[in-house]
Amino acid sequence: MLISPPVLALNAVALIVTFLMLLAAGFAVQVVRHWDIASGSELQLDMERRTYLISTLVAYCFAAELVSLLLFVYNAEQMSTQFVGAMCATGVLNVDPWGWPTLFLKIAVFFSGAAWLMLNHVDNQAYDYPLVRVKYALLLAIAPLVAVEAVVQLGYFLGMDPDVITSCCGALFTPEGGGVAAEVSALEPRTAMPALYASGLAGLGAGAFYWWRRRGGGAFAVLTVTAFLVALAAIVSSVALYVYEHPHHHCPFCILKSGHHFIGYWLYMPLFAATALALGVGLISRWHRVPSLKQVIEADGHRFTAVALALLGLFYIVATYAVLSSNLTMEGVWW
Amino acid sequence: MIHLEQVKKAFNQGRTNEFWAVRGITLELEANRATVLKGPSGSGKTTLLSMIGCLSRPTSGRITLEGRLLSNLPERFMTDVRRSTFGFIFQQFNLIKGLTVLENVMLPAYPLGPDHRALKQAALGLLKQFGLADRADYKAEWLSGGEAQRTAICRAMINQPRILIADEPTANLDTRLVREFMAMVRDLVDMGKTVLLTSHDPMVFDSPQVAAVLEMRDGLLAEA
Amino acid sequence: MSFVRKQKYLIDYTLSSLGRRPGKNLGLLLVYTLIVFMLASVMLFTHSLRTEAGLVLQESPEVILQRMVAGRHDLIPADYLDRIGRVRGVSEKYGRLWGYFYDPAVRANYTLMVPRDREIVPGGVVIGAGIARTRGLDEGDFLTFRSSAGEPVSFRVVGLLDHESELVSADLMLVNEATFREFFGIAEDYYTDIVLRVRNPREVRKVAEKLAVKLPDTRPILRDEILRTYDAIFGWRQGIVFVLLGGAILAFVIFAWDKASGLSAEERREIGILKAIGWETADVIRMKFWEGAIVSLAAFFLGYLLAYGHVFYLSAALFEPVLKGWAVLYPEFQPVPFVDGLQVATLFFFTVFPYTVATIVPIWQASITDPDTVMR
Numbered sequence: 065m066l067i068s069p070p071v072l073a074l075n076a077v078a079l080i081v082t083f084l085m086l087l088a089a090g091f092a093v094q095v096v097r098h099w100d101i102a103s104g105s106e107l108q109l110d111m112e113r114r115t116y117l118i119s120t121l122v123a124y125c126f127a128a129e130l131v132s133l134l135l136f137v138y139n140a141e142q143m144s145t146q147f148v149g150a151m152c153a154t155g156v157l158n159v160d161p162w163g164w165p166t167l168f169l170k171i172a173v174f175f176s177g178a179a180w181l182m183l184n185h186v187d188n189q190a191y192d193y194p195l196v197r198v199k200y201a202l203l204l205a206i207a208p209l210v211a212v213e214a215v216v217q218l219g220y221f222l223g224m225d226p227d228v229i230t231s232c233c234g235a236l237f238t239p240e241g242g243g244v245a246a247e248v249s250a251l252e253p254r255t256a257m258p259a260l261y262a263s264g265l266a267g268l269g270a271g272a273f274y275w276w277r278r279r280g281g282g283a284f285a286v287l288t289v290t291a292f293l294v295a296l297a298a299i300v301s302s303v304a305l306y307v308y309e310h311p312h313h314h315c316p317f318c319i320l321k322s323g324h325h326f327i328g329y330w331l332y333m334p335l336f337a338a339t340a341l342a343l344g345v346g347l348i349s350r351w352h353r354v355p356s357l358k359q360v361i362e363a364d365g366h367r368f369t370a371v372a373l374a375l376l377g378l379f380y381i382v383a384t385y386a387v388l389s390s391n392l393t394m395e396g397v398w399w
Numbered sequence: 400m401i402h403l404e405q406v407k408k409a410f411n412q413g414r415t416n417e418f419w420a421v422r423g424i425t426l427e428l429e430a431n432r433a434t435v436l437k438g439p440s441g442s443g444k445t446t447l448l449s450m451i452g453c454l455s456r457p458t459s460g461r462i463t464l465e466g467r468l469l470s471n472l473p474e475r476f477m478t479d480v481r482r483s484t485f486g487f488i489f490q491q492f493n494l495i496k497g498l499t500v501l502e503n504v505m506l507p508a509y510p511l512g513p514d515h516r517a518l519k520q521a522a523l524g525l526l527k528q529f530g531l532a533d534r535a536d537y538k539a540e541w542l543s544g545g546e547a548q549r550t551a552i553c554r555a556m557i558n559q560p561r562i563l564i565a566d567e568p569t570a571n572l573d574t575r576l577v578r579e580f581m582a583m584v585r586d587l588v589d590m591g592k593t594v595l596l597t598s599h600d601p602m603v604f605d606s607p608q609v610a611a612v613l614e615m616r617d618g619l620l621a622e623a
Numbered sequence: 624m625s626f627v628r629k630q631k632y633l634i635d636y637t638l639s640s641l642g643r644r645p646g647k648n649l650g651l652l653l654v655y656t657l658i659v660f661m662l663a664s665v666m667l668f669t670h671s672l673r674t675e676a677g678l679v680l681q682e683s684p685e686v687i688l689q690r691m692v693a694g695r696h697d698l699i700p701a702d703y704l705d706r707i708g709r710v711r712g713v714s715e716k717y718g719r720l721w722g723y724f725y726d727p728a729v730r731a732n733y734t735l736m737v738p739r740d741r742e743i744v745p746g747g748v749v750i751g752a753g754i755a756r757t758r759g760l761d762e763g764d765f766l767t768f769r770s771s772a773g774e775p776v777s778f779r780v781v782g783l784l785d786h787e788s789e790l791v792s793a794d795l796m797l798v799n800e801a802t803f804r805e806f807f808g809i810a811e812d813y814y815t816d817i818v819l820r821v822r823n824p825r826e827v828r829k830v831a832e833k834l835a836v837k838l839p840d841t842r843p844i845l846r847d848e849i850l851r852t853y854d855a856i857f858g859w860r861q862g863i864v865f866v867l868l869g870g871a872i873l874a875f876v877i878f879a880w881d882k883a884s885g886l887s888a889e890e891r892r893e894i895g896i897l898k899a900i901g902w903e904t905a906d907v908i909r910m911k912f913w914e915g916a917i918v919s920l921a922a923f924f925l926g927y928l929l930a931y932g933h934v935f936y937l938s939a940a941l942f943e944p945v946l947k948g949w950a951v952l953y954p955e956f957q958p959v960p961f962v963d964g965l966q967v968a969t970l971f972f973f974t975v976f977p978y979t980v981a982t983i984v985p986i987w988q989a990s991i992t993d994p995d996t997v998m999r
Contacts, residue, residue, distance in 0.1 A: 067862030
């Protein structure tokens with residue numbers, strides 16, 4: 065295995081976070097079985113005290129996982145010089161079959177963690193902790209996800225062989241190849257861009273409706289996740305091309321480089337944050353009928369939705385800017 | 400105002416050294432008066448006081464404040480209620496050494512994140528009211544007994560509570576200061592506050608300012 | 624808004640609380656800073672070396688062709704240049720003359736080379752700063768060595784190599800072609816190796832393949848491979864040092880845990896008071912979090928600055944032997960500062976993260992102090 069500090073850090077952090085989450089899961093089991101807010105028994109008081117620890121632990125774990133996601137991508141970029149054929153993070157992720165799964169799992173952990181923290185935030189403001197069982201049951205589902213991610217990531221790094229020639233974005237994200245990446249790259253801008261804006265409008269519309277009427281939080285979440293997936297496809301198949309000013313460079317990572325003014329961050333960060341918030345809103349709005357939560361969900365749901373809409377809007381603005389300000393015109397070819 | 404119904408409190412529940420400090424107390428605390436809880440040490444009066452003041456939860460039984468149930472609130476909300484309803488004065492005063500009088504008085508309001516200038520004004524106002532205006536920048540450890548107690552009272556008042564609770568407030572004071580303290584109790588009642596004290600000092604429970612005396616023994620109210 | 628104000632109040636309390644116990648907190652700060660300092664020094668130094676090597680190599684040719692005889696590097700005939708002929712993508716090709724010489728006087732290996740970009744008078748030599756230092760030489764002085772024929776040959780020092788390029792030129796000696804061939808006894812029609820320049824990086828492999836076909840007794844060495852090897856070695860070296868420092872980090876973690884859970888009676892009393900006067904468990908946790916954050920930030924900042932100064936102003940005096948490899952002629956050079964986000968994030972994960980994890984449980988245990996403890 066290539067033992068460089070970032071690799072060591074990523075694995076150590078994943079291990080520690082898994083351990084902490086397993087601790088939290090152990091506690092979660094106890095809560096789901098014995099929690100009784102009306103009781104004043106010492107066990108109950110003890111559990112209530114313990115919830116502070118668990119909330120803090122999970123919040124730290126989530127923060128660590130978030131930084132770890134960024135570190136992972138950044139590290140993949142930097143490691144590209146160590147592998148033949150790799151010129152950016154895509155090449156490094158292709159080095160062995162665990163690379164892309166690690167990335168997807170990390171993203172899944174990010175979204176689950178964000179949604180859980182939002183649920184926790186809302187539940188803590190209700191005077192009878194109505195969602196405790198739900199919360200800790202969800203935690204029992206997230207903990208294994210974190211463990212799997214740690215294992216897959218370790219497998220990925222252990223399986224790295226610098227003697228293997230890997231293929232980079234030019235080979236992976238090309239319509240001629242096979243697989244999902246090729247399918248996505250093969251999308252014509254003529255289809256992808258309208259789809260991008262259509263799904264964006266749907267997401268923004270659902271969000272606006274929720275913001276105005278406090279109904280349809282679930283729809284907002286679903287439509288935003290759809291918009292998220294469409295956006296990723298659109299970035300790979302169209303927006304990236306405009307950023308690189310090259311009709312065949314489909315790489316989703318090269319837009320993060322300084323050569324392109326780090327525009328990738330301006331695209332990905334608002335998109336991911338908005339999707340996380342929308343997911344959270346969708347989750348918490350399910351319980352808007354619970355009396356102790358009604359007001360809290362109204363207030364928080366409102367706020368989160370507003371931020372999500374702003375970030376989503378920002379993403380579309382940046383994407384549009386990238387396309388319009390590019391020197392690539394492709395008049396008559398794509399349009 | 401505050402109603403207790405069959406309130407019990409146990410420590411070390413389920414273990415061999417299980418101990419019931421309060422064994423079933425039912426009482427009604429009336430507003431805008433000074434009440435004293437008296438009893439020997441070990442009678443459970445401090446435990447009862449802490450439950451009334453939302454510092455701890457009863458093991459069983461109900462406590463309601465003007466009809467609102469307090470006893471099953473989780474800590475977060477209990478603290479919230481306590482902050483806005485109760486002010487505490489402890490036997491040892493419990494000021495934080497190293498902080499000034501002013502900082503000590505403002506401390507309970509910190510978690511509420513109020514406007515700094517308004518908070519400072521309120522604190523200075525209280526200090527002036529209790530004759531401590533010139534001690535505002537003194538470190539807490541330089542104060543005399545009486546000054547420390549008055550600082551403790553100001554601190555208890557910073558969040559404008561309706562009910563003041565004092566645990567053995569006169570235990571460390573000389574006669575003159577005790578009389579001064581009881582005069583302050585009268586002023587507080589006149590201001591519209593409700594005061595609850597524990598004490599073994601006859602100067603306190605025999606004082607004319609006290610409207611009711613409740614006696615406790617072995618975790619229960621003794622028949623008065 | 625009140626959230627921000629609340630944090631300001633909490634930070635205010637934290638700062639005054641830290642100030643009230645300077646001894647304990649300074650001790651922690653010192654150890655913390657030391658850990659950050661060590662790790663940051665290693666990272667900064669290695670990163671700078673690696674980047675430096677990368678920059679230097681940028682000028683080097685894309686393909687180096689060496690002739691192999693029985694698996695060992697041998698001289699390459701000049702007519703191979705013709706045999707290569709025209710290969711698409713190759714913009715330039717030429718032969719190089721260079722070799723090693725062992726100087727028994729100082730027990731050091733020198734690299735002798737014939738440069739393409741400067742003329743040197745016959746019998747003259749331009750030497751690197753390392754050689755100049757070790758043998759106390761300056762322009763006009765003479766160096767005498769035994770040639771391959773066994774005869775003493777004198778070289779007159781006609782120039783010194785730039786001090787700034789020491790990392791690669793400390794042990795370098797430049798002579799002209801005739802002098803070189805005579806000294807080493809290499810015939811006119813041989814070179815040490817052949818180098819080729821290829822403009823398009825994607826074509827380098829293809830060119831190497833073609834060369835291997837045309838000249839089966841040669842091996843092409845790609846510049847990218849060298850860079851890759853450097854990266855791997857430097858990354859590996861760093862990794863090893865980090866693993867070794869793992870013991871130190873563990874000790875630090877235990878120390879942090881101990882400090883966080885070893886609250887004095889006075890500290891416990893303070894938290895009890897805070898709880899009693901209206902602070903909630905979450906408020907106390909957040910206040911203690913700020914404590915950790917302030918100490919971490921201070922230690923991180925201080926440790927990093929000290930490491931920066933250590934590496935870039937003191938040339939990483941403490942680490943040279945491990946990280947530079949071993950040789951008789953140590954180049955003296957000033958590493959060029961390079962800082963990047965990946966480094967800082969990794970450092971953060973090796974220092975602040977373990978500290979935070981170590982203190983979570985002790986902080987929680989302190990924060991759940993029952994509000995009525997001050998009454999008992």
